[in-house]
Amino acid sequence: MASWQRTHTCGELTPDHADQEVTLNGWIENNRHHGSLLFIDIRDRYGVTQLVFDEEIKGTPSGLLELAGKLGAEDVISVTGRVARRDEDKVNPKRSTGGIEVYASQLTVLQEADTPPFEVLDNPEAGEELRMRYRYLDLRRRPMLEAMEKRAAFVTAVRNYLAENQFIDVETPILTRSTPEGARDYLVPSRVNPGKFFALPQSPQIFKQLMMVAGADRYYQIARCFRDEDLRADRQPEFTQIDMEMSFVEEEDVLQMVEGMMVKAFESAFGAKLPQPFVRLDYQEAMNRYGSDKPDLRFGMELIDICELAAKSDFKVFSGAIENDGMVKGLLVAGQADKFSRKAIDALTAYVSEYGARGLAWGKVGDEGITGPIGRFYAGEAGEELLAAMGAARGDLMLFVADRPSVVLRALGELRVKLGTDLGLRTPGDFRFAWVTNFPLFLYNEEHGRYDSSHHPFTAPVDWDLSDYSQNTESIRSRAYDLVMNGWELGSGSIRIHRREVQERVFSFLGVDEAEQQAKFGFLLEAFRYGAPPHGGIALGVDRLVALALGCESIREVIAFPKTASATDLLCDAPSEVAPEQLADLHILTHNPKPGSQT
RNA sequence: GGGGACGUAGCUCAAUUGGUUAGAGUACCGGACUGUCGAUCCGGUGGUUGCGGGUUCAAGUCCCGUCGUCCUCGCCA
Numbered sequence: 001m002a003s004w005q006r007t008h009t010c011g012e013l014t015p016d017h018a019d020q021e022v023t024l025n026g027w028i029e030n031n032r033h034h035g036s037l038l039f040i041d042i043r044d045r046y047g048v049t050q051l052v053f054d055e056e057i058k059g060t061p062s063g064l065l066e067l068a069g070k071l072g073a074e075d076v077i078s079v080t081g082r083v084a085r086r087d088e089d090k091v092n093p094k095r096s097t098g099g100i101e102v103y104a105s106q107l108t109v110l111q112e113a114d115t116p117p118f119e120v121l122d123n124p125e126a127g128e129e130l131r132m133r134y135r136y137l138d139l140r141r142r143p144m145l146e147a148m149e150k151r152a153a154f155v156t157a158v159r160n161y162l163a164e165n166q167f168i169d170v171e172t173p174i175l176t177r178s179t180p181e182g183a184r185d186y187l188v189p190s191r192v193n194p195g196k197f198f199a200l201p202q203s204p205q206i207f208k209q210l211m212m213v214a215g216a217d218r219y220y221q222i223a224r225c226f227r228d229e230d231l232r233a234d235r236q237p238e239f240t241q242i243d244m245e246m247s248f249v250e251e252e253d254v255l256q257m258v259e260g261m262m263v264k265a266f267e268s269a270f271g272a273k274l275p276q277p278f279v280r281l282d283y284q285e286a287m288n289r290y291g292s293d294k295p296d297l298r299f300g301m302e303l304i305d306i307c308e309l310a311a312k313s314d315f316k317v318f319s320g321a322i323e324n325d326g327m328v329k330g331l332l333v334a335g336q337a338d339k340f341s342r343k344a345i346d347a348l349t350a351y352v353s354e355y356g357a358r359g360l361a362w363g364k365v366g367d368e369g370i371t372g373p374i375g376r377f378y379a380g381e382a383g384e385e386l387l388a389a390m391g392a393a394r395g396d397l398m399l400f401v402a403d404r405p406s407v408v409l410r411a412l413g414e415l416r417v418k419l420g421t422d423l424g425l426r427t428p429g430d431f432r433f434a435w436v437t438n439f440p441l442f443l444y445n446e447e448h449g450r451y452d453s454s455h456h457p458f459t460a461p462v463d464w465d466l467s468d469y470s471q472n473t474e475s476i477r478s479r480a481y482d483l484v485m486n487g488w489e490l491g492s493g494s495i496r497i498h499r500r501e502v503q504e505r506v507f508s509f510l511g512v513d514e515a516e517q518q519a520k521f522g523f524l525l526e527a528f529r530y531g532a533p534p535h536g537g538i539a540l541g542v543d544r545l546v547a548l549a550l551g552c553e554s555i556r557e558v559i560a561f562p563k564t565a566s567a568t569d570l571l572c573d574a575p576s577e578v579a580p581e582q583l584a585d586l587h588i589l590t591h592n593p594k595p596g597s598q599t
Numbered sequence: 600g601g602g603g604a605c606g607u608a609g610c611u612c613a614a615u616u617g618g619u620u621a622g623a624g625u626a627c628c629g630g631a632c633u634g635u636c637g638a639u640c641c642g643g644u645g646g647u648u649g650c651g652g653g654u655u656c657a658a659g660u661c662c663c664g665u666c667g668u669c670c671u672c673g674c675c676a
Binding site for chain 2: 030032033034035036037038039041048050052054056057072073086087089090092094095098101115116117118119121125126127128129130132179180181182183184202205227228229230231232233235354355356443452453454455456457458459510554564565566568570
């Protein structure tokens with residue numbers, strides 16, 4: 001062992017180590033100079049330890065204090081010294097190592113550091129752009145390293161659980177083929193096959209189904225997935241899924257397996273005890289009660305249906321909506337009417353308009369009945385009926401949207417979430433998992449005037465025997481299920497179609513003709529001819545799971561090297577231009593290159 | 600592709616209605632200091648106000664464009 005190598009980490013020394021000679025390695029966090037007395041805090045991943053340099057009283061070797069005094073933030077050092085118990089009045093209760101300090105006798109500067117562009121503090125003072133540009137410094141901050149540790153602990157717990165349950169971890173190709181539908185693919189040109197491209201996987205979906213045909217029985221993979229779509233706080237172009245598939249199973253088998261996994265992994269990685277069983281919500285029920293297929297169950301304020309009252313209302317906005325096959329629903333903000341000024345309600349109106357609502361009707365419940373825009377339509381008996389339907393009392397605020405059902409549900413669902421945030425209706429550390437089931441098999445695509453799979457085209461219908469999907473299309477349920485928590489979709493899965501004729505019928509209904517089926521999915525359909533077991537599975541978003549568990553606003557906080565909202569990497573400056581020779585090798589001509597641009 | 604917020608010292612921010620030499624905290628540099636632990640005290644360096652154009656006697660401030668970060672609608676089977 002080299003003389004500079006550590007005997008202990010910066011987080012493990014306690015008064016029990018008193019009088020031992022130790023060597024620590026780490027970064028200088030702080031340097032407090034008192035003339036001929038000097039304190040240095042040395043940091044590594046495990047903690048911070050105070051070093052003391054004192055020639056007069058503690059016998060620091062001559063010259064060492066002067067050397068140490070010149071050191072600056074983030075210099076990498078090795079220090080050897082004697083562990084000393086601190087006097088009671090000198091203990092620092094804020095640190096695990098606050099009971100001791102190390103009297104330095106040797107000091108080696110392993111690497112001097114430039115002054116960092118921002119200070120490595122627990123609370124990030126730097127903006128996100130700078131943090132991403134110097135991600136290695138940002139990651140040096142304890143909360144970030146902790147997030148990485150927790151993420152790793154979570155994944156490890158998941159792997160252990162799955163291994164105990166006979167799942168095998170199988171790697172599937174990263175270079176695969178482009179498939180129609182779904183998200184935009186990231187493409188990789190093939191050098192040896194001019195004009196042809198690989199696609200990076202949006203998910204290992206087809207491969208895991210092929211593993212079931214292969215008889216793997218239980219498959220999983222911590223899989224990186226790629227989707228070339230616009231980003232959000234909860235969406236990155238590459239992200240990680242716990243991808244699982246099981247053979248000879250029904251919905252219940254998958255749900256139980258995943259539930260057990262979440263309970264165990266949350267306990268082990270985050271010390272959180274999840275209540276079991278998870279809530280089950282029918283898709284339609286979730287939409288009706290929460291206006292969302294991924295409801296936040298940490299607070300109530302459910303959507304209240306007043307269609308019946310609205311139909312007979314003098315208020316044309318309400319009755320008109322019902323006449324046009326629309327819907328009227330409301331939210332009750334209990335006891336908070338005073339908090340909402342006219343201006344505040346205008347802001348809410350603007351908010352719901354982002355989701356297509358043309359207006360937000362409202363009324364406050366006062367001593368003399370309902371005030372606000374709907375007041376004059378709801379005096380007397382009609383008013384009493386409305387209050388009863390809403391369960392409203394004096395001091396409450398009522399908010400209504402009247403429109404097409406899809407708009408009403410979406411707008412009020414989003415409004416409910418916003419109010420939950422604004423009014424602080426949630427408890428931190430409250431993890432409300434739920435399964436949403438019975439999704440529609442097909443959803444109407446208004447833009448293209450046709451039906452699309454609501455999950456994906458391999459999802460089994462509840463009644464797989466149905467011969468004609470064009471009849472009662474909207475009422476056909478699928479065997480899909482989503483795992484949701486606190487308003488985020490964490491995972492999505494289904495029992496798959498394992499019968500070729502059903503699969504072909506679904507494709508046909510979706511307008512994927514025989515030739516296209518063969519071209520795009522021929523290998524899967526062919527595989528099904530050789531004996532496909534009934535199977536099903538799920539894919540869970542690791543980034544989202546960990547971010548939620550740690551209370552992060554964005555999944556970037558739990559990804560070591562995330563990308564910006566415009567899908568660039570500020571650290572390594574990717575994507576970048578490439579040499580013309582590289583393009584030539586790949587048989588690629590670029591359409592409109594920026595002339596000679598180079599950052 | 601659309602909407603919004605932001606961009607001023609290394610960093611985080613301030614700068615009245617467009618008006619003198621663009622300030623503060625912190626970091627950094629120098630000095631003092633023997634019990635600090637976000638040390639303290641004294642002094643100092645540090646600015647193409649993202650970039651380009653325009654309006655004006657005068658622009659950090661107003662207008663147009665552009666670049667970047669973030670949020671969001673669309674998009675994300």
